[in-house]
Amino acid sequence: MDMNVVITGAGSGLGASLVKKYSDLGCHVCLLGRTSTKLIRTAETLTNNHSIYEVDVSSKQDVAKVMQLIKEEVGAIDVLINNAGVGTFDLAENLSEESIHQMIDINLKGTIFCTQEVLDDMKKRNQGYIVNIISLSGKRGKVTESVYSASKFGVRGFTESLALELEPTAIRIFGAYMGNMKTELWRGASTEETFMEPDDVADIIMENIKPRKNILVEEVVIKNDKNKH
Numbered sequence: 001m002d003m004n005v006v007i008t009g010a011g012s013g014l015g016a017s018l019v020k021k022y023s024d025l026g027c028h029v030c031l032l033g034r035t036s037t038k039l040i041r042t043a044e045t046l047t048n049n050h051s052i053y054e055v056d057v058s059s060k061q062d063v064a065k066v067m068q069l070i071k072e073e074v075g076a077i078d079v080l081i082n083n084a085g086v087g088t089f090d091l092a093e094n095l096s097e098e099s100i101h102q103m104i105d106i107n108l109k110g111t112i113f114c115t116q117e118v119l120d121d122m123k124k125r126n127q128g129y130i131v132n133i134i135s136l137s138g139k140r141g142k143v144t145e146s147v148y149s150a151s152k153f154g155v156r157g158f159t160e161s162l163a164l165e166l167e168p169t170a171i172r173i174f175g176a177y178m179g180n181m182k183t184e185l186w187r188g189a190s191t192e193e194t195f196m197e198p199d200d201v202a203d204i205i206m207e208n209i210k211p212r213k214n215i216l217v218e219e220v221v222i223k224n225d226k227n228k229h
């Protein structure tokens with residue numbers, strides 16, 4: 001598969017799973033993240049061409065610089081997967097100003113900034129995929145997830161509105177709403193035994209964004225199965 005795939009939050013969890021699976025398909029994968037050591041560790045498992053870019057997605061200037069570098073070094077971006085995300089889980093009155101800014105800046109603004117940088121080129125080519133990793137917290141609020149959920153509701157609104165803007169084009173935007181996974185974000189939670197494997201979630205996302213004749217899948221909802229099998 002001859003595609004250039006850009007994945008944010010690529011150093012661990014779902015991002016790392018998507019990186020490996022797209023690389024196995026023969027894509028050139030661009031790994032983006034805040035911590036180069038994590039990106040390098042993920043990249044060590046890859047056998048096909050790939051690139052690593054350290055970036056702060058909450059900085060519009062930083063994102064613009066890195067996306068331009070990718071276009072120059074790798075070529076046109078065929079798939080953008082906005083996966084970078086953080087969460088601080090506590091009662092609303094206990095959340096620090098720093099944690100509130102971080103969740104809004106990375107989860108929401110980061111998704112917007114990265115998407116803005118690929119839209120012009122995708123529109124010129126009239127092709128491309130934008131995948132936003134949103135979480136079930138973007139579908140309904142949860143206790144101790146007030147601001148995290150607010151950031152994800154924001155991404156949901158951005159995704160749904162952008163889908164309408166892109167209707168006249170062949171560019172596709174896709175929202176993935178999943179429950180808790182076995183990742184760093186949810187480590188230590190009391191219900192961890194019911195958490196989903198990132199590899200399984202990655203398979204579902206990739207299967208649903210495959211191009212099919214006369215079929216458009218705009219979103220997928222992936223819930224935790226509370227019943228142990």
